Amino acid sequence: MTETITPLRIHSESTFDRRVIKAEGEPLSGLSIDTVQVNIGLRCNLACHHCHVESSPARKEEMTWETMQLVLDAAERCGAGTIDITGGAPEMNPQFRRFVAAARALDKHVMVRTNLTIMLESGYEDLPRFFKQYRVHLIASLPCYLENNVDKQRGRGVYKESIEVIRRFNQIGYGLESDLPLDLVFNPGGPSLPPDQHALEEAYRHELAARFGIRFTRLIAITNIAIGRFLHDLQRQGKAEQYQQLLCDSFNPATLAGLMCRHQLHVGWDGTMYDCDFNFALALPTLGPSRHVRDFDPATFVSRRIATGEHCFACTAGCGSSCGGALA
Numbered sequence: 001m002t003e004t005i006t007p008l009r010i011h012s013e014s015t016f017d018r019r020v021i022k023a024e025g026e027p028l029s030g031l032s033i034d035t036v037q038v039n040i041g042l043r044c045n046l047a048c049h050h051c052h053v054e055s056s057p058a059r060k061e062e063m064t065w066e067t068m069q070l071v072l073d074a075a076e077r078c079g080a081g082t083i084d085i086t087g088g089a090p091e092m093n094p095q096f097r098r099f100v101a102a103a104r105a106l107d108k109h110v111m112v113r114t115n116l117t118i119m120l121e122s123g124y125e126d127l128p129r130f131f132k133q134y135r136v137h138l139i140a141s142l143p144c145y146l147e148n149n150v151d152k153q154r155g156r157g158v159y160k161e162s163i164e165v166i167r168r169f170n171q172i173g174y175g176l177e178s179d180l181p182l183d184l185v186f187n188p189g190g191p192s193l194p195p196d197q198h199a200l201e202e203a204y205r206h207e208l209a210a211r212f213g214i215r216f217t218r219l220i221a222i223t224n225i226a227i228g229r230f231l232h233d234l235q236r237q238g239k240a241e242q243y244q245q246l247l248c249d250s251f252n253p254a255t256l257a258g259l260m261c262r263h264q265l266h267v268g269w270d271g272t273m274y275d276c277d278f279n280f281a282l283a284l285p286t287l288g289p290s291r292h293v294r295d296f297d298p299a300t301f302v303s304r305r306i307a308t309g310e311h312c313f314a315c316t317a318g319c320g321s322s323c324g325g326a327l328a
């Protein structure tokens with residue numbers, strides 16, 4: 001029988017919690033801290049329709065160097081091997097390069113979530129060489145291999161610019177050499193689940209090679225979560241409830257073990273700790289008394305109860321969804 005749900009209700013025991021308890025016998029809790037994901041600022045050179053953190057060139061929020069040092073200290077103390085840097089366009093934080101260099105000096109695997117087009121802006125043209133020097137793992141948005149779909153979601157001209165930047169990365173070895181990974185991120189243009197990630201990856205590989213001769217390492221398929229600008233779009237179209245119901249009806253317990261919140265600490269630009277990027281966007285910090293990274297305690301954090309809500313159904317629908325793609 002289908003349960004009726006209300007989009008984005010966040011309370012002590014939501015429909016999502018009941019599903020998790022039915023599957024696992026208890027509410028969602030942490031399992032490990034493999035990654036520290038850090039949102040170093042909300043400024044972006046783009047203002048995409050689906051942006052869940054509502055970034056744009058007008059946003060001013062950015063992480064200070066002092067907070068970045070606290071983040072690195074937290075990563076050291078919990079033994080996380082990966083620092084996953086996001087934004088906004090994280091490259092626009094003035095301390096970005098210093099932060100990457102410091103994380104690499106600690107021998108962390110550094111991932112940067114990039115919109116690619118920033119590399120064409122004045123002052124950022126040398127970033128590809130910088131990324132190569134520090135062996136940064138790039139995760140780049142390219143929500144479709146077709147120009148119309150990308151420009152509709154991200155703005156006119158973004159597709160051509162993205163292709164040009166991927167070409168430049170290929171020229172220096174990204175997407176071709178094993179220690180220079182260039183992953184692409186797909187997300188659906190509307191209120192539907194992503195198609196099978198492996199089949200889509202093959203289609204991307206074929207189309208991008210045939211049209212432009214460009215290559216990438218891996219495709220990550222992400223489910224749109226009904227928050228931020230994407231939610232506003234759905235509400236304008238009268239499709240918000242229908243989409244949330246689809247996510248709820250597609251709940252797959254096999255995705256629970258791999259949910260990204262169970263294996264990471266997420267730190268917002270002001271140092272507040274969250275379970276994930278989506279909770280950051282919803283201003284829903286971690287549960288418990290310690291909410292700033294300066295008070296981070298790995299021993300209590302690792303098995304914490306996770307702050308959940310109806311939005312979590314986006315991560316457990318179908319094959320599941322995380323910053324690393326499908327889960328099941």
Ligand code: SF4
Nearest residue numbers: 044046048051088115
């Ligand atoms: S989705 Fe990414 S590229 Fe687009 S506005 Fe948001 S942060 Fe910028």
Ligand code: SF4
Nearest residue numbers: 261275276278312315
């Ligand atoms: S939205 Fe965040 S807290 Fe909820 S299941 Fe997904 S990763 Fe976990």
